[in-house]
Amino acid sequence: MNKISFMLNGEKVSLYVEPNDLLLDVLRDKLGDKSPKYGCGRGDCGTCTVLLNGKSVRSCLILAIEVDGQEIMTLEGLSKNGLTDLQKYFIKHSSFQCGFCAPGMIVTLDEFLKKNPKPDEEEVKEAISGNLCRCTGYVPIIRAVMDYVKNRGG
Structure with a gap:
């Protein structure tokens, strides 16, 4: 297990992840951020899209360990103060x-x-x-x- 820390929707989070944990699974299953969805698992459908340092990426293709020290924004973060x-x-x-x-x-x-x-x-x-x-x-x-x-x- 590796400890990682990153900003999620403006708040710092730290947790332990396995080297092969996908960002999508960590967001949904470990952090409870349900807006990124599992669709195809290949990066083709876009349902798992999040912003990584302001750039849209497919969270089903990124290892969670890769986002250590980065900033992630999901729909929950964009609409933190109500609907955009x-x-x-x-x-x-x-x-x-x-x-x-x-x-x-x-x-x-x-x-x-x-x-x-x-x-x-x-x-x-x-x-x-x-x-x-x-x-x-x-x-x-x-x-x-x-x-x-x-x-x-x-």
Whole structure:
């Protein structure tokens, strides 16, 4: 076992992990952070997306030991003070049916919109292309993002 420490959603955590423990499993099973979901286990679906030092990554592909000294942000951290404005637009546009992809989608878009605050529709489609949604056909998700960008002055 190895002791690691990192910032999770703005708070320092320390725990022991096995060398082969995945970040996703540690977040969910040891730390109780349930927003990153297990989907494919190969990094293809995006349901396990978290921010690692501000960059979206697939937590099913990262060993927990690798995040020692790093900063992790999940949907719980982004919405620590209630729903984010982007989440409110997703609700407004009924952008989710089952909601399984929602955490990874919101985390991915959080990073994307910080880098590109005035995207066009094609850029939004490209940004979410690594996040699978089987329910919506992506149309209401894209509408929500474009409405959010338009109304926040982006």
